[in-house]
Amino acid sequence: xxxxxxxxxxxxxxxxxxxxxxxxxxxxxxxxxxxxxxxxxxxxxxxxxxxxxxxxxxxxxxxxxxxxxxxxxxxxxxxxxxxxxxxxxxxxxxxxxxxxxxxxxxxxxxxxxxxxxxxxxxxxxxxxxxxxxxxxxxxxxxxxxxxxxxxxxxxxxxxxxxxxxxxxxxxxxxxxxxxxxxxxxxxxxxxxxxxxxxxxxxxxxxxxxxxxxxxxxxxxxxxxxxxxxxxxxxxxxxxxxxxxxxxxxxxxxxxxxxxxxxxxxxxxxxxxxxxxxxxxxxxxxxxxxxxxxxxxxxxxxxxxxxxxxxxxxxxxxxxxxxxxxxxxxxxxxxxxxxxxxxxxxxxxxxxxxxxxxxxxxxxxxxxxxxxxxxx
Amino acid sequence: xxxxxxxxxxxxxxxxxxxxxxxxxxxxxxxxxxxxxxxxxxxxxxxxxxxxxxxxxxxxxxxxxxxxxxxxxxxxxxxxxxxxxxxxxxxxxxxxxxxxxxxxxxxxxxxxxxxxxxxxxxxxxxxxxxxxxxxxxxxxxxxxxxxxxxxxxxxxxxxxxxxxxxxxxxxxxxxxxxxxxxxxxxxxxxxxxxxxxxxxxxxxxxxxxxxxxxxxxxxxxxxxxxxxxxxxxxxxxxxxxxxxxxxxxxxxxxxxxxxxxxxxxxxxxxxxxxxxxxxxxxxxxxxxxxxxxxxxxxxxxxxxxxxxxxxxxxxxxxxxxxxxxxxxxxxxxxxxxxxxxxxxxxxxxxxxxxxxxxxxxxxxxxxxxxxxxxxxxxxxxxxxxxxxxxxxxxxxxxxxxxxxx
Numbered sequence: 071x072x073x074x075x076x077x078x079x080x081x082x083x084x085x086x087x088x089x090x091x092x093x094x095x096x097x098x099x100x101x102x103x104x105x106x107x108x109x110x111x112x113x114x115x116x117x118x119x120x121x122x123x124x125x126x127x128x129x130x131x132x133x134x135x136x137x138x139x140x141x142x143x144x145x146x147x148x149x150x151x152x153x154x155x156x157x158x159x160x161x162x163x164x165x166x167x168x169x170x171x172x173x174x175x176x177x178x179x180x181x182x183x184x185x186x187x188x189x190x191x192x193x194x195x196x197x198x199x200x201x202x203x204x205x206x207x208x209x210x211x212x213x214x215x216x217x218x219x220x221x222x223x224x225x226x227x228x229x230x231x232x233x234x235x236x237x238x239x240x241x242x243x244x245x246x247x248x249x250x251x252x253x254x255x256x257x258x259x260x261x262x263x264x265x266x267x268x269x270x271x272x273x274x275x276x277x278x279x280x281x282x283x284x285x286x287x288x289x290x291x292x293x294x295x296x297x298x299x300x301x302x303x304x305x306x307x308x309x310x311x312x313x314x315x316x317x318x319x320x321x322x323x324x325x326x327x328x329x330x331x332x333x334x335x336x337x338x339x340x341x342x343x344x345x346x347x348x349x350x351x352x353x354x355x356x357x358x359x360x361x362x363x364x365x366x367x368x369x370x371x372x373x374x375x376x377x378x379x380x381x382x383x384x385x386x387x388x389x390x391x392x393x394x395x396x397x398x399x400x401x402x403x404x405x406x407x408x409x410x411x412x413x414x415x416x417x418x419x420x421x422x423x424x425x426x427x428x429x430x431x432x433x434x435x436x437x438x439x440x441x442x443x444x445x
Numbered sequence: 446x447x448x449x450x451x452x453x454x455x456x457x458x459x460x461x462x463x464x465x466x467x468x469x470x471x472x473x474x475x476x477x478x479x480x481x482x483x484x485x486x487x488x489x490x491x492x493x494x495x496x497x498x499x500x501x502x503x504x505x506x507x508x509x510x511x512x513x514x515x516x517x518x519x520x521x522x523x524x525x526x527x528x529x530x531x532x533x534x535x536x537x538x539x540x541x542x543x544x545x546x547x548x549x550x551x552x553x554x555x556x557x558x559x560x561x562x563x564x565x566x567x568x569x570x571x572x573x574x575x576x577x578x579x580x581x582x583x584x585x586x587x588x589x590x591x592x593x594x595x596x597x598x599x600x601x602x603x604x605x606x607x608x609x610x611x612x613x614x615x616x617x618x619x620x621x622x623x624x625x626x627x628x629x630x631x632x633x634x635x636x637x638x639x640x641x642x643x644x645x646x647x648x649x650x651x652x653x654x655x656x657x658x659x660x661x662x663x664x665x666x667x668x669x670x671x672x673x674x675x676x677x678x679x680x681x682x683x684x685x686x687x688x689x690x691x692x693x694x695x696x697x698x699x700x701x702x703x704x705x706x707x708x709x710x711x712x713x714x715x716x717x718x719x720x721x722x723x724x725x726x727x728x729x730x731x732x733x734x735x736x737x738x739x740x741x742x743x744x745x746x747x748x749x750x751x752x753x754x755x756x757x758x759x760x761x762x763x764x765x766x767x768x769x770x771x772x773x774x775x776x777x778x779x780x781x782x783x784x785x786x787x788x789x790x791x792x793x794x795x796x797x798x799x800x801x802x803x804x805x806x807x808x809x810x811x812x813x814x815x816x817x818x819x820x821x822x823x824x825x826x827x828x829x830x831x832x833x834x835x836x837x838x839x840x841x842x843x844x845x846x847x848x849x850x
Binding site for chain 2: 350
């Protein structure tokens with residue numbers, strides 16, 4: 071039993087933070103927020119060189135063969151920096167999806183390209199409705215010669231405009247299936263969806279009789295349900311790590327600020343009303359940390375409670391991050407509400423992720439189903 | 446990071462479980478003598494004072510083994526041992542700060558429950574501001590003479606001895622004039638009056654001391670250094686039983702789920718009501734997060750590190766959680782939640798309370814109000830977290846200005 075990071079893990083975390091402090095300053099986040107593509111190719115290349123893009127992939131595919139604890143450490147730092155770019159979409163949604171369900175040929179092709187920084191990926195997990203349950207998928211896949219024809223409407227597809235490949239769930243005659251789609255194919259229309267976090271991009275993705283080949287399916291037709299469940303759990307936990315990082319940044323900025331901001335002749339951090347709020351923020355951040363790393367470990371180790379731990383993680387961290395980031399604005403006062411001050415970059419990152427991959431209510435319902443089944 | 450238990454710990458857990466199956470009291474414990482007997486049985490099996498040094502009757506065990514025993518006892522709903530303050534606070538204080546003579550005189554008798562202990566800290570005007578205490582101990586040459594009043598003294602009415610904080614120098618600043626003593630409760634001049642609580646029971650007492658006597662050899666640490674000792678003592682209160690506490694929450698939660706399956710509203714079991722499900726989902730997330738945090742604390746203890754001010758985060762977290770839990774439970778149970786007796790037979794509302802006894806939800810609800818007050822209120826914990834962990838500036842406080850109390 072050991073709930074602490076190894077020396078290697080601490081080294082990884084420190085090196086990611088150092089690189090992002092250097093290359094992903096608030097000015098970078100702001101400039102990418104106004105950029106039509108929204109991320110820096112140069113930083114992407116740097117991330118490939120540092121081995122972040124292949125971190126969880128097998129060594130045969132150019133990866134580092136590490137687990138979700140290490141990936142969470144990296145993603146937490148990205149949340150802390152409000153990193154603008156398709157890292158999460160590519161490595162978690164696309165990469166882990168391919169890792170979980172891809173054939174050897176699919177993995178060789180895509181995971182190696184992703185790890186090398188040559189390809190970007192994502193997944194289209196949500197449609198018009200608010201239901202994250204893959205069983206609610208309405209998009210269709212009709213048999214067409216040796217391949218398939220896909221139709222349907224997907225929404226909130228992260229970084230689809232930057233992706234070389236999108237994992238698309240659709241209902242074939244055999245049942246729920248998962249396909250690899252090139253977003254530049256004929257019949258695919260992308261429309262930007264802009265949220266409050268300008269450094270994180272989504273698209274509406276319309277598929278109108280999009281033709282894909284026989285090699286485009288992941289696994290056997292009709293078997294994508296469990297794979298999508300696993301992928302969603304991973305996305306829920308990894309997005310929690312990102313919210314945790316954003317919340318930590320908000321907390322750190324708050325603590326620094328209340329030490330120096332004077333009101334009534336004293337630093338406001340000496341007032342109990344402020345100090346108690348900061349203490350509550352730290353408590354929430356520490357509890358969120360425990361939830362994120364417990365679930366990351368449980369998923370990696372295949373622990374018995376991995377599924378429910380991932381729901382507990384997303385439900386708990388969504389609430390905690392909202393509180394911490396919101397309180398950060400409160401203790402900053404008016405300055406926290408201004409565009410020029412950087413606090414909102416991180417607050418918006420957390421808020422933008424809160425409803426994705428299952429919000430608090432969705433996951434609480436899954437938790438109760440688990441509890442009912444266990445007893 | 447590896448959150449699996451080692452094969453050694455799994456084997457140990459099994460051994461403890463088997464022992465409990467064979468040795469749990471068959472009948473409900475009713476008298477203090479029954480409880481002492483159970484305490485002695487636990488001690489003889491090596492399950493009390495496990496982390497204390499072997500030369501004073503302890504077991505020299507690892508923190509994980511102690512946690513496993515506490516956890517298995519919670520799992521089996523085993524009655525608590527009788528000398529909880531002696532075991533949890535007084536003993537560890539003597540181990541760290543006591544003289545060799547004190548260790549030999551007192552520790553073994555704490556472990557065997559031959560002498561029961563209480564803690565004489567809080568006063569009517571010195572609770573959260575503990576250093577404002579006024580009870581005095583005046584040097585009489587060969588002994589000290591103690592005068593004053595203590596309050597909220599847990600177990601005061603059964604205690605043979607008390608760990609006392611008293612003012613020995615009223616002229617220096619208030620944190621510097623306090624000394625720590627061991628005081629015999631069975632002497633003229635010590636008057637213990639039970640205090641009835643909102644639960645209706647009387648675990649607490651008021652203690653009045655009129656020219657009570659403390660021997661010179663029963664002073665703990667140096668004169669005027671009692672405040673620092675009290676800080677470490679309160680630290681023990683905040684460490685330890687984390688895993689066992691979560692196990693109790695979890696068994697309470699499953700009882701609540703059972704009740705929600707039996708109770709009906711709008712013709713359907715409450716358990717099928719989405720609002721109730723949301724409440725249950727929230728409680729279970731929080732119980733599990735408390736468990737993860739317990740494992741983090743255990744990791745520190747296993748490495749020989751003290752959680753320090755981090756203990757304040759733990760205490761703040763679980764005591765505030767417990768209040769939310771009981772509030773939600775009573776909301777879910779409706780009028781049944783308030784019952785202290787007379788619950789329908791087919792609908793068991795009894796739960797296993799934090800004190801290791803059966804009780805009602807109402808009793809547990811009332812008890813949950815205490816956790817955010819005793820051993821440093823939530824407000825005090827937040828001050829500690831703000832100042833010692835986050836490094837926020839101290840308040841300008843009258844009691845920290847100048848050299849006088």
